[in-house]
Each structure stands twice: as structure tokens, then as C-alpha cells.
Amino acid sequence: MVFDIQSRERKIFEVISAAARELNFPAYVVGGYVRDRLLARPSKDMDIVCVGSGIELALAVSKKLHPRPRVTTYKRFGTAMLKHEGLEVEFVGARKESYRSDSRKPTVEEGSLEDDQNRRDFTINALAVSLNDNNYGNIIDPFDGLEHLEQKRIITPLEPGKTFSDDPLRMMRAIRFSTQLGFDIEEKTLDAISKFRNRIKIISQERIATELNKILQAPEPSIGFKLLFDTGLLELILPELAAMQGVEIRNGIGHKDNFYHTLQVVDQLAHKSNNLWLRWSALLHDIAKPVTKRFDKENGWTFHGHEAVGAAMVPRIFRRLRLPMDQKMKFVQKMVQLHQRPISLTKEDITDSAVRRILYETGEDIDQLMLLCEADITSKNEKRVRRYLQNYEYLRKRLQEVEEKDHLRNWQPPISGELIMETFAIPPSREVGIIKNAIREAILDGDIPNEYDAAFAFMQNKAKELGIAMPVDE
The missing domain is CATH 1.10.110.30 (Hydrophobic Seed Protein)
Structure with missing residues (x-):
């Protein structure tokens, strides 16, 4: 079978073929690029295997391309990479590769194309296309990968x-x-x-x-x-996730299987958002339910505080998996911490104060939180699902109304700790924190407007309550 080489790739294939011929390094395009092209999937990564030095071939190819791309070499691994017209092309010499029983690092030896195909993970990734004159474009398929693609x-x-x-x-x-x-x-x-x-x-x-x-x-x-x-x-x-599987029954009362509920939430979210870290939030949103599960004779199964405990578990999971411990982790932690809040707001008359607080706590992430909460509806009762969605739609409107009025996304109170210390000529202290928190709470509760003058006057009164006087000008 001959591989259909499209016009976009024809130039790079012809250049690789010519360079390989001059070096006498038989060359082949292998693996995921071949698989994806045969499946009509887009692919920007191309792997070239040659029987020889992959680094030498990459440098020779680079010299023949205009404009000439920079070649990045990895001598330790015997590989090289260049970018050309939206393609990322990696070159490597054919090799054998294996792990010792106790090692994370493979033992690598030079080999033939057959050796290289043998070391591939799956038959659909062992397909190779020849870039050599005697069989240019032919698919080399020693393990029936084409048949397995069809199947x-x-x-x-x-x-x-x-x-x-x-x-x-x-x-x-x-x-x-x-x-x-x-x-x-x-x-x-x-x-x-x-x-x-x-x-x-x-x-x-x-x-x-x-x-x-x-x-x-x-x-x-x-x-x-x-x-x-x-x-x-x-x-x-990920043992914390596996621990969520199963249903325990006591006194004839069972709880839902939190593992399969979580997977449904992840799928429902995936249909609406490509945000990887929001998907991680969905995966971990109920992660603490196994450790917070309790049975109450009157109320049945409870998971009180699972959102707070789950938020505390997120950094440990991210650290163990070597996931980024930056704003991405903090975003997931925030989503886990707050995922119960919107549903609680739909069960009561929503006050402006309650809306202000969730806007303040979520900042720019409020829309992401709402997507997560909507995906968290997994009831099989269609009427209940419609009711929840209607409640969330109403909450969205209230969020928009309060935001337009109070501008609380990424909000910082108008009075800072530095201003409090400067105004009263006091050092950092517990009282500074009390005054600052009181100002924030007064604004969120709607007791004073989100304005400097009103906050300054409130600060003076609060300081007076604490026995802190304004300094007297001499």
C-alpha cells in the first residue's frame, strides 16, 4: 500500500529523502503521524527514523530548507528536532530500547527499522512510510497495524x-x-x-x-x-479517586457511587469546556467524600465539609503527581473549595450580600465555577435537573446585576492595611487586621457603599471602638 503524501508535506518529505540518500541513511516517517493521517486526524508532529545518526540527518535536512530552520539537538538521546511550515519534525536513529526491572530509564542500542518497529508500543503506532528511492511512499506494516486501524x-x-x-x-x-x-x-x-x-x-x-x-x-x-x-x-x-468507588448501605439507606458520579461530571464539563484545569477541578471536586463520609440515623449519609477537606488535599495530589504548583493548582483548589456555594444560594432568597461574597471570593473565575456547578447535576430525574438549571440561570442573572452595580470581580477594599497604619500612626498589629476585615465585611454586607469616603469614615469609627485615636498634629 502506498501512503498518500499531501502537497503540504511533499516538500519536507522530498528534502528528507534527498538528505538521507546523500548520507546513505535509509529514512522512514513512523508512528503517530502515519496513524493520524490514515485516520484523517490533524497532526503537527512528525517522527523520522533513520538507520544512522538522527542528528546528522536533521542537520543535513536543515541545510536544504529555506528559510533554514534551527535544529535543536539532544545528544544524550541521539535525537534532533526542527520546525518547518507548522510541522515539528523529530529525527532519531533506529534503536532497540528496554527497561531493567527496577529502572525508570531505558537501555538504548542502535538497531534496524525492524528493531525500531518492534520496540513500538502498539501495532497502530508501528506503521512506517518509506522515504527511500526503491520504495518511496510504501507503508511498511509488519504487525497488521492497518487492519487494526480498520478494526x-x-x-x-x-x-x-x-x-x-x-x-x-x-x-x-x-x-x-x-x-x-x-x-x-x-x-x-x-x-x-x-x-x-x-x-x-x-x-x-x-x-x-x-x-x-x-x-x-x-x-x-x-x-x-x-x-x-x-x-x-x-x-x-490516584488512590484518592479510586477510593470513591462503591456504595455503602446502612439501615436500608445507601449513597450514590461518588466515583461514577465524578466521571459523569467530568464528561458533562468536557462537553462545555476545554479548560484542562477546570476538568481537573471536576475530577477532584468530591475527592474528600470518602474521608468525610458519616452515617446519621436521622439524616442518612452526610459528607459535611468535604469541599474544605478536598481543597486541602489538592496541593498534596498536585505535588505528588508533579503537576504545576502555581496558579493552576490554586485555581483547582478554589474550584473544589467553592463548588457547593452556588447550589446553596439557589435554595434561599439570594441577598445582595451573599452574591457579593461569592463574587469577591471567585473573582474572574465565577463563570468557570458556574460551569462546574452545572456539570455537577447528575440526577436522572429530568424535572429536578430542569429545576436546578433554572435556579442556576436565575443566579447568573443576580451575579450579573450585583457585579454591574458593585464591580466586585478581583475587588480590593478601598482601605488598605498600609493606610490604616499611616492614618493612626500604629505598627503592624492585630488591630490593623480587625479594622481591615471589618471594612471588607461592611461593604460585602451592604452596610456601607464600596467607596473610599464611606470606608474611611467607617475605619475611624471602628478604630474608636478599639480605643485607637487619630494622632494629634503638633
Whole structure:
């Protein structure tokens, strides 16, 4: 079978072919680029394997392109990369690769194209297209990858135990590809994931987190998380989430399965938002329910405070998985902390004060919080779902009304701690905090307008209550 080379790629393929011919390095485009093109999926990454030095080939290709792209080399790994017309092209010499039983780093040796295809994770990623004169454009498919693409099946090229033992991250990649592509994992391959799941412990947290992110970015992330749970991988990489599965019944009263509820929330959110960190918020929004679960004879099952406990768990989970400990983590933590607040506002007459407070606490993230809360509706009762959505729609209107009036997004009170200390000639102290907090609460409660003069007068009165006098000019 001959690969259909489109005009956009024809130039780069011809240049690579010419450079490989001059160096006498047989060259092939392999892996994900070939797979995605055959599936009519967009692809900006191209992997070139040559029987020789990938770095030398990349430098030779760069010299033939105009404008000449910069080549980034990774001598330790024997790879090089350049960018050309929206494509990111990586070059590597054909190799053998394997892991020791206790190592996170592979042992790499030079090899043939066959060796390189043997080390690939799945048959659909072992496809290669020749860029050599004698069979230019031919697809080299030693493991029936084309047939498996048609069948929508994920199968390892070699015995699955060897494939997963060599690089245990491939177990997560199988699940990730199944989630992204909507493919089934072949039975023996799936069984091997369960059997070899403990091998995942030698893989770095960064690589695991990358796969989790890609699963979360899929159209229906629940597919991947169900597979992670069923194979036993989830308990090893995200035990807090696995612990949510199951229903406990006491006195004939059960609670919903919080694991499958969470996956439904993630899917519903994924249909409305591509924001990865909001999807993480959905995944972790009920993460503390197992540790806050209590049974009350009168009220049944309760999860009091799960949002606060969950928010405290977020940094620990992010740190363990080597996820970013910056504003992204703080955003997820905020979403987990506040995800119960909007629903509580729909159960009562919404006061301006209550609306001001949630605007103040969420700032620019209020719209993201509302998306999360709407996705959190998983009732099978259609009337109840409609009622919740109507309540949220009304809350959105109230948020807009109060915001237009009080401008509280990313709001800072008009009186700062520095001004309080300067006005009363006092050092940093507990009293400064009391006055500052009282001003903020008075504005949020609507006792005084969000204006400097009113806040300054309130500050003077509060200071007087605390026995703090204005300094007398001499």
C-alpha cells in the first residue's frame, strides 16, 4: 500500500529523502503521524527514523530548507528536532530500547527499522512510510497495524507482557489512545495491563501526569478513568479517586457511587469546556467524600465539609503527581473549595450580600465555577435537573446585576492595611487586621457603599471602638 503524501508535506518529505540518500541513511516517517493521517486526524508532529545518526540527518535536512530552520539537538538521546511550515519534525536513529526491572530509564542500542518497529508500543503506532528511492511512499506494516486501524483495536506488536515490562508507561498509553480514538483494547492486551500494573511504580510521576492530562483532554475522559480503575492502575496512581468507588448501605439507606458520579461530571464539563484545569477541578471536586463520609440515623449519609477537606488535599495530589504548583493548582483548589456555594444560594432568597461574597471570593473565575456547578447535576430525574438549571440561570442573572452595580470581580477594599497604619500612626498589629476585615465585611454586607469616603469614615469609627485615636498634629 502506498501512503498518500499531501502537497503540504511533499516538500519536507522530498528534502528528507534527498538528505538521507546523500548520507546513505535509509529514512522512514513512523508512528503517530502515519496513524493520524490514515485516520484523517490533524497532526503537527512528525517522527523520522533513520538507520544512522538522527542528528546528522536533521542537520543535513536543515541545510536544504529555506528559510533554514534551527535544529535543536539532544545528544544524550541521539535525537534532533526542527520546525518547518507548522510541522515539528523529530529525527532519531533506529534503536532497540528496554527497561531493567527496577529502572525508570531505558537501555538504548542502535538497531534496524525492524528493531525500531518492534520496540513500538502498539501495532497502530508501528506503521512506517518509506522515504527511500526503491520504495518511496510504501507503508511498511509488519504487525497488521492497518487492519487494526480498520478494526479500531489497540494491540501490542510483541507479546503484551514484554511490551509493558519494557516500558510500563505503555499501559497508560493504551488507555489514553483508547480514550482519545474510541478504540477497544484487545483482550490479551487489557489483561496484561492488569497483570503488570505494579510495574507502573518505576515510572516517573511527570510521565504519569502527562498521560492523565491527555486522558482528561479527550472528548469523554470517563472512558480512560474507568479503564484505569478496572485494570487496577488508578489505585496505584490516584488512590484518592479510586477510593470513591462503591456504595455503602446502612439501615436500608445507601449513597450514590461518588466515583461514577465524578466521571459523569467530568464528561458533562468536557462537553462545555476545554479548560484542562477546570476538568481537573471536576475530577477532584468530591475527592474528600470518602474521608468525610458519616452515617446519621436521622439524616442518612452526610459528607459535611468535604469541599474544605478536598481543597486541602489538592496541593498534596498536585505535588505528588508533579503537576504545576502555581496558579493552576490554586485555581483547582478554589474550584473544589467553592463548588457547593452556588447550589446553596439557589435554595434561599439570594441577598445582595451573599452574591457579593461569592463574587469577591471567585473573582474572574465565577463563570468557570458556574460551569462546574452545572456539570455537577447528575440526577436522572429530568424535572429536578430542569429545576436546578433554572435556579442556576436565575443566579447568573443576580451575579450579573450585583457585579454591574458593585464591580466586585478581583475587588480590593478601598482601605488598605498600609493606610490604616499611616492614618493612626500604629505598627503592624492585630488591630490593623480587625479594622481591615471589618471594612471588607461592611461593604460585602451592604452596610456601607464600596467607596473610599464611606470606608474611611467607617475605619475611624471602628478604630474608636478599639480605643485607637487619630494622632494629634503638633
